[in-house]
Amino acid sequence: MKEMFKINQFNLMASEMIAFNRTLPDVRLEGCKNKLYPDDLPRTSVVIVFHNEAWSTLLRTVRSVIDRSPKSLLEEVVLVDDASERDFLKRPLEQYVRRMEIPVRVVRMEQRSGLIRARLKGASLSTGQVITFLDAHCECTIGWLEPLLARIKLDRKTVVCPIIDVISDDTFEYMAGSDMTYGGFNWKLNFRWYPVPQREMDRRKGDRTLPVRTPTMAGGLFSIDRDYFQEIGTYDAGMDIWGGENLEISFRIWQCGGTLEIVTCSHVGHVFRKATPYTFPGGTGQIINKNNRRLAEVWMDQFKNFFYIISPGVTKVDYGDITSRSSLRQKLQCKPFSWYLENVYPDSQIPRHYYSLGEIRNVETNQCLDNMARKENEKVGIFNCHGMGGNQVFSYTANKEIRTDDLCLDVSKLNGPVMMLKCHHLKGNQLWDYDPMVCLFLCLLFDSGLFLCLLSL
Ligand code: UDP
Ligand code: MN
Numbered sequence: 001m002k003e004m005f006k007i008n009q010f011n012l013m014a015s016e017m018i019a020f021n022r023t024l025p026d027v028r029l030e031g032c033k034n035k036l037y038p039d040d041l042p043r044t045s046v047v048i049v050f051h052n053e054a055w056s057t058l059l060r061t062v063r064s065v066i067d068r069s070p071k072s073l074l075e076e077v078v079l080v081d082d083a084s085e086r087d088f089l090k091r092p093l094e095q096y097v098r099r100m101e102i103p104v105r106v107v108r109m110e111q112r113s114g115l116i117r118a119r120l121k122g123a124s125l126s127t128g129q130v131i132t133f134l135d136a137h138c139e140c141t142i143g144w145l146e147p148l149l150a151r152i153k154l155d156r157k158t159v160v161c162p163i164i165d166v167i168s169d170d171t172f173e174y175m176a177g178s179d180m181t182y183g184g185f186n187w188k189l190n191f192r193w194y195p196v197p198q199r200e201m202d203r204r205k206g207d208r209t210l211p212v213r214t215p216t217m218a219g220g221l222f223s224i225d226r227d228y229f230q231e232i233g234t235y236d237a238g239m240d241i242w243g244g245e246n247l248e249i250s251f252r253i254w255q256c257g258g259t260l261e262i263v264t265c266s267h268v269g270h271v272f273r274k275a276t277p278y279t280f281p282g283g284t285g286q287i288i289n290k291n292n293r294r295l296a297e298v299w300m301d302q303f304k305n306f307f308y309i310i311s312p313g314v315t316k317v318d319y320g321d322i323t324s325r326s327s328l329r330q331k332l333q334c335k336p337f338s339w340y341l342e343n344v345y346p347d348s349q350i351p352r353h354y355y356s357l358g359e360i361r362n363v364e365t366n367q368c369l370d371n372m373a374r375k376e377n378e379k380v381g382i383f384n385c386h387g388m389g390g391n392q393v394f395s396y397t398a399n400k401e402i403r404t405d406d407l408c409l410d411v412s413k414l415n416g417p418v419m420m421l422k423c424h425h426l427k428g429n430q431l432w433d434y435d436p437m438v439c440l441f442l443c444l445l446f447d448s449g450l451f452l453c454l455l456s457l
Contacts, residue, residue: 007054007277008052008054008057008273009169009275010057010271010273011169012054014171014172015056015057018060020060021063021067022060024064024139024142024174025141026142027141027165028142028267029265031207031208031209032209032265035209035265037149040153042128042129042130042149042225043072043073043074043130044073044074044075044128044129044149045075045076045078045127045128045130045131045132046065046076046132046133047080047122047123047126047131047133048078048133048134048135049079049080049082049115049118049119050081050082050084051081051083051112051118051278052089052277053089055089055093057136057137057271058089058093059096060137061134061136061139062104065077065134068141068145074102074145075126075128076102076103076104076126076127077097077100077102077103077104078105078107078122078125079093079105079107080119080121081093081106081109082112082114082118083110083111083112083113093106105125112241112281113240114239114240114241115241115242115245116235116236116240119235120234120237126226129225129226130152130223130225131224131226131229132148133221134220134221134268135220135221137167137271138220138221138271139167139269140269141267141269143266144162144266144268145266147263147266148160148223148266151211151263152225155259156225157228158258158259158260159217159222159223159249159253160211160222160223160224160260160263161218161260161262162262162263162266162268163176163177163178163179163262164220164268164269164270165267165269165270166270167272168271172271176267179212180195181194182194182200182212183214183216184215184216184347184348185247186349186405187310187349188311189247189296192406194347196212200213211261211262211263211264212261212262212264213260214260214261215250215260215340217250219245220246228258232253233252235248236248236291236295236298236325238320238321238325240282240287241281242276242287243288243291244292247295248291248294248298251300252334254340254344255329255334255335255336255339256333257334289311290317290318290319292307292314293314294322297322297326298322298325298326299329300337303341305357306395309358309393310389310393310405311390312388349406351395351397351398351403352398353397353398355397355398355434357394357395358394360392360394362382366384367382367384368383368385369381369382369394370383370392371392371405371407371420376420376422377420377421379417379419380417396434399427399431400427400431400433400434401425401431402430402432403423406423407420407422408421408422409432410429412429
């Protein structure tokens with residue numbers, strides 16, 4: 001089992017013991033189970049790209065798509081092989097899928113191209129009115145498709161994601177994902193799940209079966225109207241292998257007049273892995289940084305500085321030519337990133353308004369506040385200033401918080417310690433005052449009128 005785990009970075013032995021058409025629990029909210037959808041929903045092509053995927057996970061994905069989609073709504077399945085190096089994915093795969101009751105096509109990339117260009121190829125060869133992208137290790141559950149297509153029928157500029165359930169990489173157990181989390185990102189431009197904020201619950205009047213407006217998508221699983229996909233500029237074909245494309249399309253959808261939703265009545269499972277099994281030709285960091293620079297340069301305006309200041313090294317990475325993507329933004333008259341932060345993602349880790357961004361230095365000792373790579377609920381630290389960004393970057397925001405990425409400095413006891421907690425935006429223990437005349441330090445004012453000053457700790 002341990003040996004086989006390395007091949008795909010999931011328990012391949014377990015996967016091979018499980019039927020392609022295994023039964024899955026119906027994890028939907030009760031209110032989703034009897035919803036009715038129009039008869040004339042648009043049909044979808046399902047595009048699945050893969051590089052060296054396992055036979056069992058790939059075919060279980062295809063099987064679950066065919067078995068759990070109404071035949072009338074499924075145009076075809078397009079499998080795009082991104083130059084895999086496994087014999088069983090060549091002729092045996094073509095022969096196997098030929099027998100399926102829905103057209104399943106296998107197309108090949110001539111050379112390793114990465115998931116972005118592989119998806120573009122699949123999209124261009126497919127024919128359905130809607131394109132649904134899935135990873136090659138997914139399982140669709142009952143009723144997954146209708147609620148996605150219904151949203152697109154209502155508004156073709158709505159791009160929709162299912163709730164992504166978790167298929168254990170260890171046991172292949174199927175576990176329901178939460179309808180109470182949505183997509184965000186941190187200063188390093190990593191995609192992250194965060195709790196759905198109260199404002200979004202209020203907008204839906206507490207009805208959890210209604211779609212959640214999400215600032216970003218995870219990336220692997222979504223449906224989009226074919227013409228709208230074209231109109232907003234598909235993907236950035238200058239991005240390689242993996243990474244960044246999900247934030248790029250998310251920013252683009254919102255800034256250019258579309259809507260991005262998680263449809264909470266649609267559940268699709270995905271095997272989340274802790275490591276990537278495949279190579280990144282040219283180096284993992286290089287490629288991801290290049291992709292991230294492309295999206296930061298085109299879409300984030302001055303807010304790209306949060307990314308650059310926390311990772312100063314990335315400014316050395318060449319990001320190629322972005323003129324066609326910048327002119328796309330011009331042509332579509334897309335809104336600025338500040339609009340996105342204000343209107344789509346006000347609870348963002350990147351503050352819309354802030355006084356400063358950088359290190360907090362004690363000039364006497366040349367020591368800097370440092371999050372020491374510690375996690376939530378741990379103490380903030382102090383370390384020699386290194387000027388390399390990373391753990392020593394803080395922002396003093398207009399709300400008077402001191403943030404380090406997605407955590408805020410927080411004090412609940414008069415004598416400290418200063419902890420790093422989730423930002424709650426409620427001031428209180430996270431409100432810091434800067435008074436250059438009196439204090440020289442950032443201080444927290446207690447209700448009792450006492451101060452606690454940061455660098456004097
Ligand atoms: N993929 C690909 N070419 C690549 C890298 C990835 O076709 O160079 C495929 C991969 O097989 C998978 C999808 O893209 O079906 C997403 O990749 P992965 O599952 O590794 O991403 P994650 O889900 O971990 O974000
Ligand atoms: Mn995946």
